Amino acid sequence: MNILVINCGSSSLKYQLIDSITEKVLAKGLCERIGSEGSCITHTPTGGAKRTEEIPMPDHSAAIKAVIDHLLDPEVGVITSLSQIGAVGHRIVHGGERFNKAVLINDDVVRAIGDVSDLAPLHNPANLTGIHACEKLMPGVPMVAVFDTAFHQTMPPEAYLYAIPLEYYKDYKVRRYGFHGTSHDYVSQRAAEILGKKREDLRIIVCHLGNGASVTAVKYGKSIDTTMGLTPLEGLIMGTRSGDIDPAIITFLMDKLHCSAQEILNILNKKSGMLGLSGGISNDFRDLTKAAAEGNKDAETALEAYAIRVGKYIGAYTAEMDGVDVIVFTAGVGENDGPMRKRISNYTEFLGTSIDEEKNKIRGEEVILSKPTDKVVTMVVPTNEELAIARQTLAIVEEEDRKKI
Ligand code: ADP
Numbered sequence: 489m490n491i492l493v494i495n496c497g498s499s500s501l502k503y504q505l506i507d508s509i510t511e512k513v514l515a516k517g518l519c520e521r522i523g524s525e526g527s528c529i530t531h532t533p534t535g536g537a538k539r540t541e542e543i544p545m546p547d548h549s550a551a552i553k554a555v556i557d558h559l560l561d562p563e564v565g566v567i568t569s570l571s572q573i574g575a576v577g578h579r580i581v582h583g584g585e586r587f588n589k590a591v592l593i594n595d596d597v598v599r600a601i602g603d604v605s606d607l608a609p610l611h612n613p614a615n616l617t618g619i620h621a622c623e624k625l626m627p628g629v630p631m632v633a634v635f636d637t638a639f640h641q642t643m644p645p646e647a648y649l650y651a652i653p654l655e656y657y658k659d660y661k662v663r664r665y666g667f668h669g670t671s672h673d674y675v676s677q678r679a680a681e682i683l684g685k686k687r688e689d690l691r692i693i694v695c696h697l698g699n700g701a702s703v704t705a706v707k708y709g710k711s712i713d714t715t716m717g718l719t720p721l722e723g724l725i726m727g728t729r730s731g732d733i734d735p736a737i738i739t740f741l742m743d744k745l746h747c748s749a750q751e752i753l754n755i756l757n758k759k760s761g762m763l764g765l766s767g768g769i770s771n772d773f774r775d776l777t778k779a780a781a782e783g784n785k786d787a788e789t790a791l792e793a794y795a796i797r798v799g800k801y802i803g804a805y806t807a808e809m810d811g812v813d814v815i816v817f818t819a820g821v822g823e824n825d826g827p828m829r830k831r832i833s834n835y836t837e838f839l840g841t842s843i844d845e846e847k848n849k850i851r852g853e854e855v856i857l858s859k860p861t862d863k864v865v866t867m868v869v870p871t872n873e874e875l876a877i878a879r880q881t882l883a884i885v886e887e888e889d890r891k892k893i
Contacts, residue, residue, distance in 0.1 A: 489574030489885070490514065490567065491878040492559075494552075496578070496618030498610060499523055501551045505559060505566060505573070506878040513874070514566040515559060519551040527551075531558040539564045548614075552621040576622050576631040577881030579670070579873070581611035583635030585661060590638065590880040592888055593619060593631040601633065607661070607718065630888065632881040639669030642710040647808075650717075664722070666714035668696045672704040673711075674876040675818045675869045682854055683814070683865060691809040693802055695832070696871065698819030699727040699771065703798060705805035713808055715801055721757060724801070725794045727771035730760035732797075765790040773825050791831065799835025806839060812864055815841060818871040824851045833866065841866050 489509070495502040504516040517531035527545035532538040539558070545551045559565050559573075567573070578593070584604035591597055598619060605612040622631060640648075648664040649657060656662040672694045679694075680687035692706040701724040704714040715723025715731075725731045738752050745751070755764075763771040767786040769779050779787035806812040815836065817829055826848040833843045840863030847857050850868070858866040 489882065490572055491575050491577055491881050492555075492573050492622075493577045493874045493877045493881070494579070494618050494622065495874075496548060496614050498614040501548065501555070501618065503555050504874045504878075506875065508574075508878055508882045511875060511878070515564075516874075517555065517558065519545060519554060521545075522548060522551050529554045529558060531555075531561075531564055533564050533566050536564060547621075548617040549621040549624055552618070552625050556625060570626060570629075573626065573629060575881050575885045576626065576629055577877040578615060578619055578622075578631060578633050579636065579877055580615045580633045581636045581667065582608035582665065583633075583637045583641075584665070585641070585663075587633070587635045587638050588641035590632050590634040590877075590884055592884050593633050597633055607665070630885050632884045634670060634877045634880050636667045636669050637665045639673040640664075640666030640704070640711045640714050643712055643714070647713040662718060664714070664717040666702065666704065666711065667716045667720045668700070668702050668704075669711070670873045670876045670880075671696050671818065671871040672702075672706065672714070674873065675816055675871050676704075676706040676709075678854070678869050679814055679816045679867060682856070682867070682869070690813045691811055692814045692816060693805050693809075693812055694816045694818065695798055695802070695822055696819045697724075697798070697817065697822035697825075697828070700729070701726045701819070701821070703801040703805065705809050707809045713805060721753075725765065725790075725797050726761040728758050728761045728763045730756045730764070762790050762794060765793060773821050773828060777825070777827060791828065795828065795831035795835060798832045802832070802836050802839075812839060814865045814867065817866075817868045823868055823870050826851070829857070829866075829868075836864075840864050 491506050491508050493504045499522045501519040505514045507514055513534050515533040517529060519529045521527040522545045528540060528542045530540045543554050559567055580601055582604050584607060586600050601612055601616055675694050676692045677687055679692060680690055688709040694704045694706060696702050700720055702714055702716045705712050721729050723731050738749060741752050762776060766776055769787050770776055776787045776791055780791055821828055829848060830843055833841055842859055842862050843857045843866055847855055852870055854869055856867045
């Protein structure tokens, strides 16, 4: 069965068509500037040439229509009929406390995703528009919702509660949810497979270091703590997000800058992190590494601050799990930035970790960086959220089919 994986943002839509038997990507692409002037689609059939086309996409329905047209196109298409799409898997950012695993989408699920929109006001409404657009253009094709938060629903209350009056949790569900769950789940499972062990026998710390970044403690197969919180703003220093700060900074800056809380949050989300800390050089680690090598002190401090924060959480989660067996790096920085992995490992050597210099030069591949004699395995496992979504979608659709028999 071919599965269309959709990741719908407020003005963009990423997609992949995956053959669930071979697990090969047949085609992938991106629609950008949905709802604005100059909207365009970039479509790449596997093994073929990329095509970028400017197409008016006033809304997400138009974007899904453009995706379908490209998948069916005689030149760059990879299927000949819509019936060759067996199911659609949607990445949904927030599942609140209701969803601890992927589910078949029905009216009730759509309502529940809408109900938690106040927890992810930028993401969930956009995710819902993707669902509605597919419903309209592919009626009858089963759709599955795969939640970024679901994997972390195993966290115990002592890890997910904030130390604020309990009534705010009870009344408004203010708590830590965590994100990147699909990635942490996939990567920890894959790490165990590579090591020839069961995930249920391992204490794994997954460092998902992309533009957004989070660390998760996966103890014997379950997420027991993670760095992102009510929103993806908490935890590590990220590309443009501050991560952990003293919340009093918000009112202090509101006073100094004469602006609203919303404006400060915008600064914390979009102008902080590596971009802010480096004095505006870049949020991209390639630029920062280059600047630091050329002697820029701010870039150097930002890179070291980033490494300290990751190292700090590895230490904390080792304590929380009463030890650690495996540390895994993934996502853009984790998969590609050997020097950053080395900087981080400088803070974890006391745990018995080491990184082989030659292996650490490998980029974007599954590789074990530590020595066989090390107490803790350090490795790289490239994440593949789309494949994980396709797998979960297939599992749910097959389960539903079995129920019908
Ligand atoms: P997103 O959170 O947007 O999915 P990614 O996981 O794709 O992010 O990570 C993107 C980031 O990865 C870039 O901003 C850049 O900082 C970093 N990155 C990508 N390639 C490299 C590289 N070769 N060396 C260092 N950093 C890299």
